[in-house]
Amino acid sequence: MADDYQMLEELGSGSFGVVYRALHIPTAEYVAIKHIDLEGSDDDIREIQQEISLLATCNSPYVTSYRASFVRGTKLWIVMEYLGGGSCLDLLKPGPMEEKYIAVVMKELLQGLDYLHSTGKIHRDIKAANILLSDAGLVKIADFGVAAQLTNIKSQRLTFVGTPFWMAPEVIQEAGYDFHADIWSLGITAMEMAQGEPPRSDIHPMKVLFIIPKEHPPRLEGNRWTKEFKDFIALCLNKDPEKRPSAKMLLKHAFIKRAGRPDMLRELVLRARDFEQNGRAMDRDVRYYEETLKSMSSADEEDDWVFDTVRPSKNATRKAVNTAKHTVKRRKLQRIPSGNATNVENATAALEAMNLDAAPLGDITNASTTGTTRDMSTIRTPKPRIASSRKVSAITARKISIASPTSRRVSRNISSHAPPTRPVSAAHPASKQPLGPDMSFGNSTSTVRQFKRVSSGPKPTISPLQQPPQTTSSPIEDPSPFDSDAENRPPPVHPVVAPPSLPSTKEAILGRRAFTKALDPSFQETHASTSDQTKREALSHVAEAWSNLNAVDPEGELLLLKSMMDRIQADPKLASALLPARVVNAQLASLRGNRSPVKGGGKKSGSVVVMVAEETAEETDAEAMQTSTPTKGSNVRTSSTPQQSPSKPQAQQQSPGGARLVLNPQNPHLQRMRSGQQLSATTAEKDAKALSSPPPPPVMASLLDEKMPGRIEPGLEHVGLLGDVLFGRWAEGLRMRWPVA
Amino acid sequence: MAFLWGRNRQRSALDLVRSSKELLLRLTKDDGQLQKTEEELARTLSVMKTTLQGSPDTDAQPEQVHQLVSTILSESLLPLLVSNMHRLPFEARKDTQTIVSNVFRFRNAGSTSNEPDALKEVLRLQPGIIVNLCMGYEKRESAGACGGILKEALKWDAVAAVILYDEPFPDGKTIDIYNDVDVSKKSSGNGVFWKFFDWIDKSSFEVSADAFDCFRVILTKHKQLVSQYINTNFDLFFDKYNNMLVKSESYVTKRQSLKLLGEVLLDRQFYEVMTRYVDSGDNLKLVMWQLRDERRMVQYEAFHVFKIFAANPNKSYEVQRFLVMNKQRLLKFLPRFLEDRTDDDQFNDEKAWLVKAIGNLPDSTSALQPPGAITPQTAGRSVQQQTGLAQVH
Known part of the structure; x- marks a missing residue:
């Protein structure tokens, strides 16, 4: 089947893959073919199949028509009709639209929606970027990535999907919604076309999620617009879905009635094309489809x-x-x-x-693909790109030398608007991120961010606070060779008996983890909140450089992080500014420590040595509370439950006498915060333990003094390591709680 | 045609059903007026659909629904609709799906029976409809609509039973699941259930994926029924499953079937099936080859089957032998197996456990006991670990 098509240039990349223009040889017709790399995600193929079957049951001049789909290798090809006019969003590039054009688009769109709704489908992601135009100006609804098919016309949906700015309040509130949700999005889209951007686009998309249900619906203001248009929008943007008219009723609205014929839109298509050609001629960098050649050599x-x-x-x-x-x-x-x-x-x-x-993904073993399963959040081609259309031209992401199929998937979302969130099946254990901003770096001037959110189903799959209890404790009893000091000594010096399991790679794994859990999301977050273009670019360069490091040398990455964390921790000011949670913990620890006090000789920087009795695996129970409820153990505790299994036994092994020590600057003003903290039962329990534990031998204390700021004592590196693990979790926890707050 | 329009609203149930029957029959023979017939039929079916489920603006009238459903059943419209599904025009297929699904869903007021009343009547009197719905996978045009109806109807175990225990009768009848089923009797392998393997393996992506989805629903919705069936037909089932699905040329089929296999085997209800499956050295070999597939998601899904072999406390001699023979290779292979899955804690835990479990195996096959015997302490430890594994899963 694939041989019937001659692949041409890339048109853009959508929420789920790269789209190419192609020639269907038997009919000499142009088509658009979407390539979805099925290896790229853990997602059930069923989800994609649903999108296809939904498309396949649409037959309307107002909906992009589906031709065929087939699998080639590990790629799914979806053949669709080719629409040369670009998306409505592209038409907005030269500037907002005039009302007369908007009326036409709305009219056509309403007919499309009427068709979809009458056949029991909800699109759930109506926005300018998902409305395509043919060369002749015909308007068609596209991208059914998150659409829903109702088996019963009266039933409702609960899944939280869509793109924030366009989402109806009832969708956000997850109280059950139906076709009327699309009408809201339609109203927002109309405003988007009138103003060039959806309302509230200056607000962070996650924040918008709170605002939409809470505040009054947006309205179109000003003398530029007719009363009818304003009224049309007011009807669509009614917060009570029951009072929102259906598509059929809106077709009878005065604003729609006087709309012209769709071929008017050709002018707009031409305008956008001119704009594109004049403005971007220099940046042309057409990417053509290239077959990934892979030697299917059988195993040795x-x-x-x-x-x-x-x-x-x-x-x-x-x-x-x-x-x-x-x-x-x-x-x-x-x-x-x-x-x-x-x-x-x-x-x-x-x-x-x-x-x-x-293997087909030639670089599996290569670090750079850490993200295949999580590319929703990973920056992979951080190269700054020019905001561009789904047009042939402006895609500038250059070929990457290791151009594996995966790396190409990255240049998603050319049109710079957020792809929708997908419904996430709760059954998936891994690879889904709760709330990760998702964007390609520097590819747009738009403020829209992509992100996905776990469906509110029975259980959010991977709240980082809900990590499954450590099952590892039993499997890995052997101390794992997790020693960040490895570079300083020849490996044989380690008497540590490496279990046959993943030894020397532990650091690499942690390094990767630090990248995916902490660094990468932080880069994205920072990038998201940076508006200045030059700053953004600078930031994306750093991100790129870092992702290179992550690809090439995760161990080094980890060491770098570790030493950064160590230094930060060693400096009281920095520590209190950057690691408040830790400092609070330390504070608590030290306060409690005072009861069985061991002042660390008090010589340098007033550090307190807290000694805690051996903490064992049962603590993991309390782990869930760790980020939110600072428990006594502070760093000590942290070090024993670094959540990523292997380091735990290691930590225990490294401190002689079964006790561990932590240094922390005392920071008096943090004491105030303590009153706000709750101490859990477990904490109390451990308090008791701490009390009963013997004070540390003085030798120990003086030992500690030696290694104050800047000095790294062999054997205690894990503190720094765990520090960044903790920091990663803290950042993650923050992101998690954001939408719920 | 105009006169039809005017009467649409008032047409009686009987009128609707009779005329669509007539039109369906006309559809099968080419009388040169195909287009006209199609249009008329599409319109009739659309009216029927609206009567049954209402429209976005109006609710369906219970009385009318009742009347229409009973007429559809008494006039035997369903078999005709289903067997002509592929001939129907585009929108009419979807309407038909809605009509049939609505009929299957229909309950009389106050009905307390397990299955909805109409579906129950179909199962008793015309179970062939279910079989014919499956046959919808033969054609691309009908696959989606028939599959949609089936997947919804499979909520009821009786529907699954009809599919599983179907046997071709010379007189074209379909088995009566309420009277004729002997669960201990082996299937001939010619029933409609076994056709799913072909549909999954040989169809285009769309049909294959839909058929697989349906196949999954059959296997996982009514586990008790199915596990008994698979136990009875163990060899036949896994012969087909292994050779047609797991070894399929199609990436999608291979990946999905490995995933489903892992899910089924780890299900408590399929315990007996699982123990039989992991006893077989051939099965182990097959799965180990999949570990080395060049596509990482295949490797990943295979891993979740492989771990069951390794976790089995009562490994058969054959399985032990294969594992021991490959002990060093596995110990070299596993630590680097999918090692970029750093954020999949469960996977990494299980992998680490596997490495350990395999490391505990004897180094040479000579240490193994003759077939059937196992050392008590191995058994004890593995049991514990296996239960841990199952919970994690």
Whole structure:
């Protein structure tokens, strides 16, 4: 099937993949083909299939028509009609629209909505970016990525989807909504076309989510607009969905009645095209489709599984293998050095043998794809791009040398408006981020941010505060070789017996984690809140550089982070400014510590040494409260429950005598905050423990004194490491609570 | 045509049903007026749909609904509608889906039976309709609508039973699930259920994905019924499942079937099926090959099946032998397996556990006991770990 199409240039990238223009050879017709890389996400293929089946059951001149879909390799190709006029958003590029044009668009759009609604479909993401025009000016609704099909015309939906600025209040409130939600979005879209931007676009999209249900609906003001138009918008933007008219009723509205014919819109299409050509001629960088060539080399014979029989049919040739072969292979097996994976050569050999490099995603083993499952939040092509249309021209993201299919998916959302949030099935354990801003860096002047939110279903899947209880404690009993000091010593010095599990990569994993959990989201967040273009660019450069580091050397990344955190922590001012949670914790700890006090000799910087009895795995219970309720343990505690399993046993192992120490600057003004903190039962319990624990030997205290600011004592690096883990979680927790606040 | 328009509103249920029957019959033979027939039929069906479910502005009248549903049943309109689904014009197919679904949903006031009344009558008297709905997957045009009806109707276990226990009868009848089913009797493999494997494997993406979705619903909605069925037809079922789905050329089919396999095997209700499945060395081999598939999501889904083999406290001799033979390879392979999944805690925990469990296996097959025997302490430990695994899952 794919051979019937000749792929041409890229048109843009939507919420779920890259769209190309293509020629359907048998009919000599242009089509648009959306490529969705199914390997790119854990998402159930069912979701995509639903979008297709929804499209496939639409047959209306007002809805982009669906031609076919098929799978090629791991890519799903969805063939749609090609619309040369671009989106309504593109038409807005030269400037807002005149009312007469808006009336035409609205009229056509209403007919499309009427069709959808009469067949039990809710689009749920009506906005200018999702309205396409043909060369002739015909208006069509596109992008059914989050649309819903009701089995019963009277039923309601609850899922929280859409793009914030356009979302109806009842959708945000998740109180059940129906077709009327689209009418609200339609009203917002009308305002968007009149003003160039949706109302409240200067507000952060997450904040908008609170404002929409709370405040009065936006209205169109000013003498530029007729009474009819204003009235039309007022009807659409009624906060009570029941009082919002249906699409059919709106078609009879005076504003719509006097609308002209759609071919008027050709003028607009031409205007946008001129604008595009004049303004951007220099930036042209058309990207053409290129086939990803992959050698489907089968796994290396040498290291394939050994069963004394035959291979599965997948590796087509079924070889007759006699029993002799069995033995031969066994002997070979024994020559393989035993699985001590710290041996780098071994590792490399294993990797080669596994042939992961030959896999379609050539860079699986390469750090840079950390994000394949989470590209909703990861910056991958931070290259600043010019705001552009879904036009051929302005896509400037240059080819990346490791241009794997995944890296291309990144340049999403050319039109610079947010792709909608997708309904997220609660069943997915991983890879979904609760509220991660999602944008390509510097690609637009728009203030719109993309983000996705977990559906409000039974349980938000991955609230970071709800991490499943550590199941690791039992599986990994061996101390993991998590030692950030590794670079300073030759590996053999570590007497640590590495379990055969993922040893030397632990740091890398943590590094990656720090990137995905803390750094990357913070970059995005900061970027999102930076409005100045030059600042944004500067920031995105840093982000790019950092993501490079993350790709190339996650261990180094971790070390860098660690040393940054150490230094911050060592400086009281910085610590109190940057790590308030920790300082509060420290404060609490020190206060409590006073009861079984051990002043750390009091020599340098008034640090307090708190000694705590061995904390064990049961603490993980309290973990959920950690970020919100500062419990006594402060850093000590943190260090014992770094949430990412492996480091925990390590931490315990490293401090002699089963007790751990923490230094923290005392910060008196934080004491005030303490009254606001609740101490949980667990805390009280631990208090008791702390009381009963013996004071630390003085030796210990003096030891600690030696390593005050700037000095890194071997064996205590985990404090810094855990510090940034904590910081990451804190940042994440903050993001989580944002919408709910 | 104008006269039809005027009467539409008032047409009686009987009139509606009779005329659509007539039109459906005319549709099958080409009398040169196909377009006209189609238009008329589409209009009639649209009226019927509106009567049954109302419109966005008006509610359906219970009385009219009752009348129409009973006429549809008494006039046997459903079989005709279903078997001609692919011939219907575009919008009429969707209307038909709505009509059939609404009929299946229909309950008399005060009815207390398990299934809705109309559906119950269909199941008793015309179970062939269910089978024919499945046959809708034969054609691209009818797959979506028929699948939609089926997936909704599969809420009722009787519908699943009709599909599972269907056997072709020479006289064209369909099995009466209320009287004729012997659950211990092996299926011939010719019933409509087994056709799903072909539809999934051989159809275009759209049909295949929809058929798979339906197949998943059949397997997972009524677990007790299905686990008994799979137990009875174990060899046939997994022969097809392994060879047609897991080994499918299609990435989508392979990935989805591995995922479904993992889900089914880890379900408590399928315990017996699971133990039989993980006893087989051949199954283990198949899954281990999938671990080495070059596509990472296939690897990932395969992992979730593989872990069940490793966690099984009572590994068969064959399975133990394969694991032991590949012990070093696995220990080399697993630590680097999908190692970029750093944020998937559960996966990493399970992987670490697997490495440990495999590390605990003896180094050579000579240490293994003859078939059937297991060392008590291995069994004890694995049981514990397995339950942990199941919970995590």
